[in-house]
Amino acid sequence: MKAVVTVTGKDRVGIIAMASCECAKYGANIVDISQTVLGEYFAMIMLVDLDELSVDFKSFADGMERAGGECGVDIRVMHEDIFNSMHRI
Amino acid sequence: MINTRDILETIRMIREENLDIRTVTMGISLFDCISDDPKRLEERIYGKITLSAKNLVAVCEALERTYGIPIVNKRISVTPMSLVGAGLDRDGFVRLAAVLERAADTLGVNFIGGFSALVQKGMTRGSAALIDAIPEALTVTERVCSSVNVATTKAGINMDAVRRMGEIIKETAYLTRERDSIGCAKLVVFANIPEDNPFMAGALHGVGEPDCVINVGVSGPGVVAAAVKEAGDCDFSTLADTVKKIAFKITRVGQLIAAEAAKRLGVPYGIVDLSLAPTPAAGDSVAEILENMGLSTCGMHGTTAALALLNDAVKKGGVMASSHVGGLSGAFIPVSEDRGMISAVERGILSIEKLEAMTAVCSVGLDMLAVAGDTPASTISGIIADEISIGVVNTKTTAVRIIPVWGKTVGEEAEFGGLLGHAPIMPIRNESCEAFISRGGRIPAPIHSLKN
Known part of the structure; x- marks a missing residue:
């Protein structure tokens, strides 16, 4: 399965490094990234493959969100199907 | 990869516009629990419910985490108790209500519905005993919900049942007088009750349903209100299209959760209910949608037309998004649960007559109305009879959930707490319909019920 990881918050050095390190830590493979900075506002969306995840989904999502909090950004992890369901027929 | 704008739109709907799954309701048939020994009946009911739904809450919580969308309520509906406990007396039914409460408590679900009787054409001894038990049953339990179907388009209106329900509602109000008569908030009187409704207080598991089933109620008045606001000063066709598109998206989420919950629980998926269900929270109001359409206050002239447009567009958008649609499917207008409705009543703009007219074009009825x-x-029976007639003649579901708040009068307010909210006491007509209601018997089914 794949999940969408959204990272938003005030821009600073090292957000992408932190998020990708965390993904690697749990065995989540990043398959696509889109990232932008609007003024001081940082927004990144990553599509990650969780087939090789070393922990269960909940632990991964909790870990990512906690790491985001420590770095001062908001991270959310959601199964890609909620977006597919809503926006694709 | 999915378009960034679409991802952000979904996240905004959930985080800022209160998009949620209002309820995942497991319907459980209790026919195989029937026994002539009351004790055995109680044990079987408790055993079957707690076994069938043992993973319901855990699965819903896992789904919330995986998909990042709140599932506000986890509920259970069961076969109407008047059928399962047909041989019981009043006290036996009160004990059954306590068994349902204990099962709900064990499972950690929010509500359990099905303390119900279907009496549209007449009352069996069991149904009469269950109805007699309602006031006490709703007093000694917290999570048990009760409903009584007093009419259908096919059968007409059982006016003896309508009269009796007026008395039952008064008695329930008295017994729960210490808490603003909250017992009445768990009791609904129906016409044309659906057999697969996941919403409380009217949920029951109908006789034609499978052994166990998952029904899902979506919500999202805030999302629709935001979309209508963003559509701005457009014409009605564009407005209807806007609502349809957003209803499609909301329902797709419901469909996803319903299918996934059914799969993980190993039971069939029943229906998605397309209702827009408000809560007392800011930005979660059906009244706000109507006001965003251009009404200064919900209840102003034009409100019925606005609601008709909304209700129709929600169904048209939702129906393609789900493989099976059912339940109530329409906009709810529960006064105490909708911040905009409460405010409109407080300002004297939204009256009981206007609410009655609104129920002719939306899904439910006079809901969470404090008098x-x-x-x-x-008079309560008269209010029920009027509302039920709208359902019977228009071949639709209507219902009455009315709370005659013990010891309170117009100008005061009832506080129910949580999702049930608070309600100003509404003024009603102070003349008498006693002679009309006490006639007894049945109002015949309308001519257009003869379709064969």
Whole structure:
């Protein structure tokens, strides 16, 4: 399965490094990234493959969100199907 | 990869516009629990419910985490108790209600519905005993919900049942007087009750349903209100299209959760209910949608038309998004649960007559309406009879959930707490319909019920 990881918050050095390190830590493979900075506002969306995840989904999502909090950004992890369901027929 | 704008739109709907799954309701048939020994009946009911739904809450919580969308309520509906416990007396039914409460408590679900009777054409001894038990049953339990179907388009209106329900509602109000008569908030009187409704207080598991089933109620008045606001000053066709598109998206989420919950629980998926269900929270109001359409206050002239447009567009958008649609499917207008409705009543703009007219074009009925505690039982029955007639003649579901708040009168307010909210006591007509209600018997089915 794949999940969408959204990272938003005030821009600073090292957000992408932190998020990708965390993904690697749990065995989540990043398959696509889109990232932008609007003024001081940082927004990144990553599509990650969780087939090789070393922990269960909940632990991964909790870990990512906690790491985001420590770095001062908001991270959310959601199964890609909620977006597919809503926006694709 | 999915378009960034779409991802952000979904996240905004959930985080800022209160998009949620209002309820995942497991319907459980209790026919195989029937026994002539009351004790055995109680044990079987408790055993079957707690076994069938043992993973319901855990699965819903896992789904919330995986998909990042709140599932506000986890509920259970069961076969109407008047059928399962047909041989019981009043006290036996009160004990059954306590068994349902204990099962709900064990499972950690929010509500359990099905303390119900279907009496549209007449009352069996069991149904009469269950109805007699309702006031006490709703007093000694917290999570048990009760409903009584007093009419269908096919059968007409059982006016004896309508009269009796006026008395039952008054008695329930008295027994729960210490808490603003909250027992009445768990009791609904129906016409054309659906057999697969996941919403409380009217949920039951109908006789034609499978052994166990998952029904899902979506919500999202805030999302629709935001979309209508963003559509701005457009014409009605564009407005209807806007609502349809957003209803499609909301329902797709419901469909996803319903299918996934059914799969993980190993039971069939039943229906998605397309209702827009408000809560007392800011930005979660059906009244706000109507006001965003251009009404200064919900209840102003034009409100019925606005609601008709909304209700129709929600169904048209939702129906393609789900493989099976059912339940109530429409916009709810529960006064105490909708911040905009409460405000409109407080300002004297939204009256009981306007609410009644609104129910002719939307899904449910006079819902969570607080009236003075000294309202006679016959007047309550008159209100029920009027509302039920709308359902019977228009071949649709209507219902009444009315709370004659003991010891309170117009100008005061009832506080129910949580999702049930608070309600100003609404003024009603102070003349008498006693002679009309006490006639007894049945109002015949309308001519257009003869379709064969």
